[in-house]
Amino acid sequence: MKRFIGWLHLWLGLASGLIVIVVALSGSLLVFEDELEHLFEPSLFSVQAPVGAQRMSLDKLAKIVHDRYPTLKPNNIEIQPAANSTVTFYLKKGKAKGQLLMVVMNPYTGQITHTAAQDKRFFVVVKNLHRYLCMGETGKVITGISCSLFTLLIISGLILWWPKRNARKQRLKVKWNASFKRLNWDMHAVFGFYIHVVIFITALTGLVWSYKWVNNLLFYAFDGKPQKKVEVPESKAVKGNEIAWLDKIYAETNQRLTYNGIVNIRFPEKKDQAISVGKENTDRITTHIVDILYFQSGSGVFISDKLFANDTKGTQARRLVYPIHTGGLFGWPTKILAFICAIVAASLPVTGFLIWWGKKRKKPVVRKQVRPQTVIA
Template sequence: MKKIFGWLHLWLGIGSGLVVLVVAGTGSLLVFEEELEHAFRSSFFYVDAPANTSRQPLDNLTAYVLRENPKYKVLTIGIEPEANRSIVYLLVKGKPKEIKNQLYVAVNPYSGQIISSVAGNKRFFSVVLQLHRYLCMGETGKIITGISCSIFTILILTGLILWWPKRNNRKQRFRVKWNASFKRLNWDIHAVFGFYVHIILFVIAITGLVWSYKWANSLLYLAFDGNTKQQKIVAPTSRAVENTGIAYLDRIVATTNEKLPYEGKITIRFADSDTLAVSAAKENRSRHDNVSDFLYFEAGTAKLLKVRLYDNESAGTIARRWVYPIHTGSLYGVPTKILALIAALVAFTLPISGFLIWMGRKKKKPTAKAKKKLPINKTVNSRVQIQS
């Protein structure tokens, strides 16, 4: 059985190695995406908060952003609770899911000036995410990464079986022999490090399958809700109200903070149609990552139409919201992110060390037994020739 699993592990690893390398490498960058982006582009996200100076009305800022970018429409507005944070707009045109049609705009809420604008296809982490999920190949890339994710799940299981030590060989399988030959050291790095992070990698791979395949997503709902029918989350209908003269975006923010009196980022999202309500999602930072409550408002008047709280969601919907923080390691903040980063870095090395192991076996020298047989055969052949 180990020979069969070894054969599977080898050829599945060779077949998916390059994709795993790309996905694991980009995944390690995405673990600390927010922290890295804020560190290297702090001027985009942070502003000086003048004392005794109030913010400009959000409706005025939005109108100004649209005047400066007439080819775009607003998809989302990100409002952080801290006083020294910029307001970040995501503008879109054409097909909004294509990163070339996206534009990120940071605005100083006090001066009302645009700090900076960056196209989606020029934003570093947008490109990294496209590589991670689609290999920058659209739906074709999604199919490839989905297959590779399935294969990687099998590789983790077969790798564990191949690693499983015999009774007299247990110590060797739990530690790396740093002073060994390169060949032995490479094997230890592949097998031992792979063992220590295999549970984390397995969870990351399984949650990745939920994004890749509908059947995996349906199984999640079946496990928690007892059926595969996913709850459809649709914004309620709304009258198309324009030019009311009401600062309705500021009213949305005020009502959201009143109804949801905890600290957290507010993301206002505009629907594709004027007949659908505007949503405001507020992150609850007092709980684990990706916990948000939603309020829906009538555009133009900020009339509250619907309240959708996290705690009132079905068990399947809550489980589905857990997928993202589990996959990225952000579930409980920095500690789980560090674990996810270590696992991703190890996963990045596995195709390389595995390939070197395979190359080492291909170049393997003849065994002592084989060498011993070779002269005997030559001697026998020579004697036959002499006698003849």
């Protein structure tokens, strides 16, 4: 049985190794996406606030953007919580999903400080590579299959690693002063053992995006029924209203949701739908915990809410999949752990390939046949 599992482990690894390297390395970057973006592109998120200056209203900023790009429809507005933060507008460039123009504004002067195609930004490309290999639905199928094979690799690898009692100590330590062949084997087996729990959970949560039936299993486990599609409430827009309704929406959002957080005002995709306003709670250690409020377009009248605390257990679990997958569950400690495990996971196909290649090139030992001696009586 162990021989068969070894054969299975080998060929599953050869079949998915290259994809695992790409997905693991891109995933390691995405662990610190927010931190790296703020570090290398600070102008996208903060401005130098003039002394005594007041921030312009969202409606005035929206008018400036509309006058500059009259043919583009707004998709959403992102407002960071800090006083010196920028305000970012995302405009629809086409009908295809993701074709957005990012417009960054200084809220004190109304100046447009940066524009870029959203799908060309570095981390958007990295995320596209991680999920779709930059190949659309075809890439999604490939990464889904590779992720499934990787979960089997982790299980089969653990079975192959499992030592006998007298060899347990050897399987828990890397012999750094050994030959390259032994050192490579230790790096594959020992490092793989220490990270197997984390990467197994990462692979399983990744399958939630790859397959709808896995996503539904999550809801069946917690709610006893499949996921219910979230519908934006119907609300006929008020036209010709002169009030500052975007500012009203922003102010009421912060009144109802008093914690610090990033506010995202999303305009409806269909007519007679409400505006959705999401606020991510940055006071919590766990990332991507969002409450949603709905408002009438053109008036800013509050309609309803969809709060994380009131969601079903299945929906709450589904919301936690992303921070579990990216290491954002308990802040920096789990992020660092996820980063290290992603780097080690990317090395496993390489060390595994070297083990296989070394065995393949090993010359078979030719045993000399010993002729029986003739005994003379």
